[in-house]
Amino acid sequence: MSEIEVSSVLPVYNDREALTIAIPRSIEHLEAIAPGRFELIVAEDGSSDGSAEFVRECAESDPRVRLMHGDERLGRGKALARAFAGAHGPIVCYYDVDLATDMQHLAELIAAIRDGADIATGSRLLPESNIVRTGDREIASRGYNRLVRTILKSHLYDHQCGFKAFNRARLLTLLPSVESNHWFWDTEVLVRAQRNGYRISEFPVRWRQGEGTTVKPKDVLEMGSAILHLWWQLHAEKN
Numbered sequence: 707m708s709e710i711e712v713s714s715v716l717p718v719y720n721d722r723e724a725l726t727i728a729i730p731r732s733i734e735h736l737e738a739i740a741p742g743r744f745e746l747i748v749a750e751d752g753s754s755d756g757s758a759e760f761v762r763e764c765a766e767s768d769p770r771v772r773l774m775h776g777d778e779r780l781g782r783g784k785a786l787a788r789a790f791a792g793a794h795g796p797i798v799c800y801y802d803v804d805l806a807t808d809m810q811h812l813a814e815l816i817a818a819i820r821d822g823a824d825i826a827t828g829s830r831l832l833p834e835s836n837i838v839r840t841g842d843r844e845i846a847s848r849g850y851n852r853l854v855r856t857i858l859k860s861h862l863y864d865h866q867c868g869f870k871a872f873n874r875a876r877l878l879t880l881l882p883s884v885e886s887n888h889w890f891w892d893t894e895v896l897v898r899a900q901r902n903g904y905r906i907s908e909f910p911v912r913w914r915q916g917e918g919t920t921v922k923p924k925d926v927l928e929m930g931s932a933i934l935h936l937w938w939q940l941h942a943e944k945n
Contacts, residue, residue: 711743712736712816713793713874715800717782718748720755724803729764729771731805735812736770747772749789749800752779783891787881790874799826799871804916807869811911815871824876824904827862827896828869828911835864839915850929857937858897862908865893869911876904885939890932897936 714736716728729746736744748761750773761773774789790798797819801807807828818826830837831851839847847866854860870892877895880902886894899906 708742710745710794711797712740713745713747713790713795713798715747715749715786715789715793715798716803717786717789717800717868718750718753718757718761718803719779719782720753720757721803722753722755722757722760724805725757725760725764728803728805729761731809733768733770735809739813739816743795745770745772745794747774747789747793749785750775751782751785752776781887781891782889783884783894784887786891787884790872790877790881793874796874797871798874798877800868801870802868802916806913806916807867808912808914811869811909814909815869818907818909819871819873822905823907824873825896825899826871826907826909827864828867828913829862829864829908830867830911830913831863832908832910834910836910836912837914839913843915853930853933854893854897857933858893858940860897860900862896862900862906864908865896867911867913868892880904886932886936890929890936893932894936897940901940 714732718725732746736746750758750761758773758775765771765773774792776785786800797816799815811828815826829835851863851865854865880899883898884891884894
């Protein structure tokens with residue numbers, strides 16, 4: 707295999723069924739974008755449904771597939787950070803295993819980093835975005851992102867879209883300051899990156915809500931608390 711240029715990460719927790727589609731489709735798109743110069747890392751986070759065993763089988767037949775297994779659950783953000791630290795490519799990216807974001811956008815995502823962006827992120831909330839999801843998810847997402855923009859002074863529109871790419875060296879410089887280990891990781895990375903002058907490319911995507919995806923009141927409260935906690939941290943660091 708040639709030198710790795712792109713390391714793509716699939717964060718996984720009990721997603722064996724989704725992996726049967728996500729792995730071959732990922733390889734198909736990555737081969738078109740960086741032929742012979744990519745790896746697909748599955749950041750498996752303490753699954754109990756056979757996800758790790760399935761990925762091991764895939765890796766045995768295709769060396770481009772790598773498994774990063776955790777016996778105990780780290781949290782989505784921490785699992786991603788570990789995968790990026792162990793990646794071989796100067797460009798790293800990740801997307802949700804349900805492929806909610808249309809994979810046709812993957813070439814655009816990688817191209818943004820090749821063109822000099824430090825971070826690239828898909829957005830479901832730009833006027834040109836094409837999304838389908840339930841009303842409760844739409845209201846919760848727009849309300850959450852408005853709070854991030856207002857309280858944390860972000861200039862981006864969608865902080866939680868699971869479709870992002872990074873200049874790996876720049877990301878690794880930023881990660882020691884990121885405390886979130888789970889869902890808020892995406893937002894904290896983007897907010898801290900803006901405060902450090904990182905160049906961020908946000909572009910509209912076609913996105914479809916995955917089956918079984920729900921918004922729980924507990925999730926909304928936790929994310930709201932995380933916004934306020936990060937605001938306090940940034941305020942303390944500034945002073």
